[in-house]
Amino acid sequence: MLGTNWGRGVSRQNPHSLNKKEACETQQALADERQALAELSAARSKLLPWHNTEAKRAAWVLEARWLRAQRNCLDKATVAITTYKDLVEDARVGEEAQSLLCDLCWLLFNWAEERGKKIAAAYYMRLLDAYDDGRYLDIREGICTLEVESAPAFAKVWLERLDGQHTIRFLGKTPIDPTDVDPGSYRLRLELSGHAPLWYAFVLKRSSDLQLRIRLFPSVQLGADYCQVNAGHFSSGGDLRADGSGQTQERFVDSFAIARNPVTVAEYQSYLNAISVERPAQAIRDTPHGCARALGDGDMPVTGINLQAARAYCSWLSESLGAEYRLPTEFEWEKAARGADGRIYPWGNRFDANRCQMRYTRAGAPKRVTINCSDEDISVYGMRFSAGLVTEWTDSPFDGDPQAYVVRGGSFEEGADACRLARRHAFEIGKKRSDLGFRVVRQLPSGGGDVVRHSTIPSLLEDKPATKPNSHLILLKTDDDSTR
Secondary structure, three states: OHHHHHHOOEEOOOOOOOOOHHHHHHHHHHHHHHHHHHHHHHHHHOOOOOOOOOHHHHHHHHHHHHHHHHHHHHHHHHHHHHHHHHHOOOOOOOOHHHHHHHHHHHHHHHHHOOOHHHHHHHHHHHHHHHHHOOOHHHHHHEEEEEEEEEEEOOOOEEEEEEEEEEEEEEEEOEEEEEEEEEEEEEEEEEEEEOOOOEEEEEOOOOOOOEEEEEEEEEHHHHHHEEEEEEEEEEEEEHHHHHOOOEEEEEEOOOOOOEEEEOOOOHHHHHHHHHHHHOOOOHHHHOOOOOOOHOOOOOOEEOOOOOHHHHHHHHHHHHHHHOEEEEEHHHHHHHHHOOOOOOOEEOOOOOOOOOOOOOOOOOOOOOOOOOOOOOOOOEEEOOOOOOOOOOOOEEEEOOEEEEEEEEEEEEOOOHHHHHHHOOOOEEEEEEOOOOEOOOOOOOOOOOOOOEEEOOOEEEEOOOOOEEEEEOOOOOOOOOOOOOOO
C-alpha cells in the first residue's frame, strides 16, 4: 500500500508529511468554476432580448467554459477523495489524511448544495458521516436553534415546514426562547389581536442559529388586501433557465407590504375617472392600450399600460389614501413571490400548468381570467398570480439602463419558462403590452431583521477557521433606527 501511494499523497522530501496537492487542485477548480460563473453572469447581464446572435455568442462561449469548469471540479474532487481515502489507514499520515478528507467533503458539500446538485451533495455528506474525525459532529447532526421576538410581544407563533413535509408546530407566544429545529425551509405564522396576521419565510442551514425580530402592524394600517413581507434575507436568482446567470445571491430586503393581486380594471378606472376632469390629457395618455379589451370586466387585471402610467397610478393612490404607495423593486417582487428558499415556482419546484394562469392552463387560445379565479399560484407570503395571469412592471432599471426596466412574472399568453420566478427581462418604459400589468407596494417603516450564526470549524485547507459559505450577521434596525 505504501508503495502505491508514495509520491501521490505523501511528500518525497518528508515521508511523514501529507501532500495537499490534490486538495489544493480541488480548491483551485472550485475557485475557477466560481470565476467562470461570475464572468458568464456579467456577460448575460449586459444582453437584452433584442440583441443579435453575434452579440450573444460571447455568452455562449462563457457558458461552455463554465460547464467545463463544473466537470473539472467533479473530476478533481474524485481524484482527491480517492487519494485521501487510500491514505487514511497509513499510520504515518492517516490522521491528517482523515482530517483533510473531512474538510474536502464539507467544502464540496457546500458547493454542490449551492449549485443544486442534490445527489452530489448527499454523496459528500455520506462521506463526511463515514470519515468525520469529530469536528463535524454538530454539522452532521444538523440541529439548528430558532429564536423569535416580535414587536409588540405576546404574538402566537406556529412553525410550518415547507420542503415536502408540511408539518405545523405551535411554538407558543413571543418571545420564543432558542428552540431546536431541524434544518430546512420554513415559514412562521404570527397572530396578535388587533394586528394583521403575518407569514415569515426563512431557511435554516445545518447547525445554524437564527434569531428573528419581527414587526407586526395594526390591521387597520395594513388591510386585508396586502401581505406583509418582513425584513430579512432570501435566495435570489440561481435559475439558469430563467435569469441567465445560474448564480444564487443572498439578498437582504427591508420590510414592505405588497398587494395580494395585480391592480384590476375597476381600480385603475377609478384613477382615470378621478383625473379626467382636471387632467384630461393625462387620462387619455394613461388609458390602457386596446381600451375596449383592457377595460373589460372590472375584476380583470388591467394591462396595456406603460411604466409612467403605473407610477402615476401609485402617486394618485398615495394622495387619495394618505400613505406611500409605489411599484415594487425587482427584488421585493422576487422575495414576495419566491419566499426565502429560492423556489422555482410559488408552490415549489415542479411545474404544473393547472396551478397558474399561463398559455397551456386550458385548451384553445390563450384566455385572460379575473382575479377571482381559483388556482394555486400563491406565494408563501400570500401574494397571488406571480407565475401567471399578467407580467408585471417593477421600478428597477434593467442593469442600469434608464430606458428599460425589469418586468417580472409569467402571463396568460406565455409558456412554462416564463412562469419561473427568477425570470427577469427588460421592457422599454414607454411601451405597452396586452399581458403587462402591475401591482403596488405599500411602504412600511424599517425594522426587524435576522441574525444568522453558522458553526465554525478549524480546517486544514486554510489558515483561518472555515465557516459555512454565505454566513452573515445583520444589524437589526429598531423602531428608532438604532442598532444592537
